[in-house]
Amino acid sequence: MGTHLYLEHDGKVLLVNMDGEGPQQAIMGRVGDISLRLPSVDEVAQMGISWTERRTNRFSLGDTNHEVIYALPEIEWPENWTWKDQLISDNCVNPIAREAVYRSMHRVVSKVILVNPDGHVAMAKVKRGFFTGHWTLPGGFVDYAEHPQEGAVREVLEELGVEVTLTENPLNISERIFTSEGIQFLSFTYCCQVPSDVTFNPKADEIEEARFFTLEEALSRAASLFDVEALRMLEESA
Numbered sequence: 001m002g003t004h005l006y007l008e009h010d011g012k013v014l015l016v017n018m019d020g021e022g023p024q025q026a027i028m029g030r031v032g033d034i035s036l037r038l039p040s041v042d043e044v045a046q047m048g049i050s051w052t053e054r055r056t057n058r059f060s061l062g063d064t065n066h067e068v069i070y071a072l073p074e075i076e077w078p079e080n081w082t083w084k085d086q087l088i089s090d091n092c093v094n095p096i097a098r099e100a101v102y103r104s105m106h107r108v109v110s111k112v113i114l115v116n117p118d119g120h121v122a123m124a125k126v127k128r129g130f131f132t133g134h135w136t137l138p139g140g141f142v143d144y145a146e147h148p149q150e151g152a153v154r155e156v157l158e159e160l161g162v163e164v165t166l167t168e169n170p171l172n173i174s175e176r177i178f179t180s181e182g183i184q185f186l187s188f189t190y191c192c193q194v195p196s197d198v199t200f201n202p203k204a205d206e207i208e209e210a211r212f213f214t215l216e217e218a219l220s221r222a223a224s225l226f227d228v229e230a231l232r233m234l235e236e237s238a
Contacts, residue, residue, distance in 0.1 A: 002064070002065075002066050002067065002096075003040065003041065003066075003067045003068075003069065004037075004038040004039070004040065004066065004067070004068045004069070004096055004097075004100070005038060005039050005040060005041050005043075005044050005051070005068075005069050005071060006038055006068050006069065006070045006071065006097075006100045006104070007039075007044065007049070007051055007071055007072075007073045008070075008072075008073075008084065008104065009072070009073050009075065009077070009078050009081070010077065010078070011083060011084055011085070012078045012081035012082060012083055012084070013081060013082055013083075013084050013087055013097070013101070014038075014039060014044070014049075014073070014078070014081050015036045015037065015038065015039075015081070015082050015087065015093065015097065016036070016037060016038075016039045016043060017035060017036060017037075018034075018035060018036075018037065020039060020040070020043040020046075022039060022043075022047070023078070023080045023081045023082070024036050024082065025080075025082045025086075026082040026083075026086040026087040026090040026092075026093050027086065027090050027092070028085075028086045028089045028090060029089055029090070030090045030091060030092050031091045031092075032091065032092045033092065034092060034093070034094050035092045036090070036092055036093045036094065036097070037093070037094035037096065037097055038068070038094070038096060038097045038100065041069070049073050049074070049075060050073070050074040051071040051072060051073045051074060052071060052072045052074065053069055053070070053071045054070045054071055054072060055070050055177065055182065056068065056069050056070070057070065057100075057103055057180065057181060057182030058180045058181065059099065059103070059180075059181045059182070061095055061096060061099060066096055066099075068096070068100045068103075068182075070100075070104065070182075084101050084104070087101055088101050088102070103181070103182045103183060103184075104184075105184075106175075106184050106185070106186045107141065107183060107184065107185045107186070108141065108142040108148060108151075108185075108186050108187075108188070109139060109140065109141055109142065109185055109186070109187045109188070109226065110139050110140070110142050110148045110149070110151040110152035110155060110187075110188045110189075110190070111136075111137040111138065111139030111152065111155075111187065111188070111189040111190070111226065111227065111230065112137065112138055112139055112152045112153075112155070112156050112164060112166070112189070112190045112191070112192060113137055113171065113189060113190070113191040113192075113230060113231065113234055114138070114156070114160075114162070114164070114192060114194045114198075115191065115192070115193055115194065115234075116193075116194055116195070116196050116198065116212055117193075117195070117196050118196070118212075119214075119215065119238070120212035120213060120214055120215070121137075121212065121213055121214075121215055121218040121231065121234075122137075122138065122160070122194070122200070122210060122211070122212050123135045123136065123137060123138075123210070123211070123212075123213055123218055123221065123222070124136060124137075124138050124159055124160065124202065124207045124208075124209070124210045125207065125208040125209045125210070126206060126207060126208065127205065127206055127207065127208050128205075128206060129206075130224075131223045131224060133208075134221075134223035135213075135218075135221040135222060135223060136222065136223055136224050136227055137189065137222070137224070137227045137230070137231075138155060138156045138159045138160050138210070139151075139152060139155045139156070139159075139189075140155045140158075140159070142188075148170070148188040149166050149170075149188075149190065152166060152188065152190050153165075153166060158203055158206075159202065159203050159206060159207050159210075160200045160201065160202060160203075160207070160210050161199075161200060161201030161202070161203070162194065162198060162199075162200065162201075164192050164194065165192070166190045166192055167192075168190065168191065168192070170188045170189055170190050171189050171190060171191040171230055171233055171234060171237075172187075172188075172189045172226075172229055172230040172233045173186070173187070173188055173189075174186075174187045174189075174225075174226050174229050174230075175187075176225060176226070185226075187226040187230075189226065189227075189229075189230035191230075191234060215231065215234065215235055215238070218231055219231050219232065219235070
């Protein structure tokens with residue numbers, strides 16, 4: 001397993017050439033032979049840069065396993081490092097570095113707790129995705145150029161056929177990395193009241209069933225850690 005050091009500071013990443021000399025600059029849209037890569041721990045030590053580890057990710061590219069140490073460099077503004085946005089579109093940068101940038105980006109999810117006048121919570125049993133066959137709060141991934149609140153409203157309409165208006169700030173904001181591969185999720189969970197006669201029209205190819213549960217029942221069925229955290233916050237605020 002190869003070990004690589006990913007140092008990022010204010011959106012800039014340290015790259016070296018194939019001889020370990022750096023910092024080097026990526027060039028957007030460039031095509032050619034691989035000439036830039038992430039440095040090793042020893043190469044960074046030779047540059048006199050100290051760093052603090054944030055986490056280590058392990059993933060495979062093809063048949064090769066890689067270990068990437070994500071760390072915060074203890075330096076001032078790294079003027080001569082390359083912008084991560086340039087790095088990802090330079091084909092002369094080793095794919096490991098581009099994969100490391102990809103894994104450093106948040107995946108944003110928005111959920112909604114729909115509460116009826118009896119204090120019961122709406123949940124959906126999903127047909128596909130991460131939680132197939134399990135109960136979750138309605139919601140999903142936020143689209144590009146979409147605010148989490150907009151995404152939450154859209155997802156409830158798409159999944160349950162219910163139009164909601166969200167006027168409050170998120171009840172809960174959570175962040176988690178669930179596996180050693182390092183994909184990071186950021187979850188916004190909103191809460192709103194719905195009338196007792198609300199009717200669900202579940203999206204046929206995505207939702208098997210949607211119905212209300214008591215808060216206790218919802219907590220016992222929730223498959224997502226993000227849902228559990230938000231439901232517990234609702235319970236504490238009751």
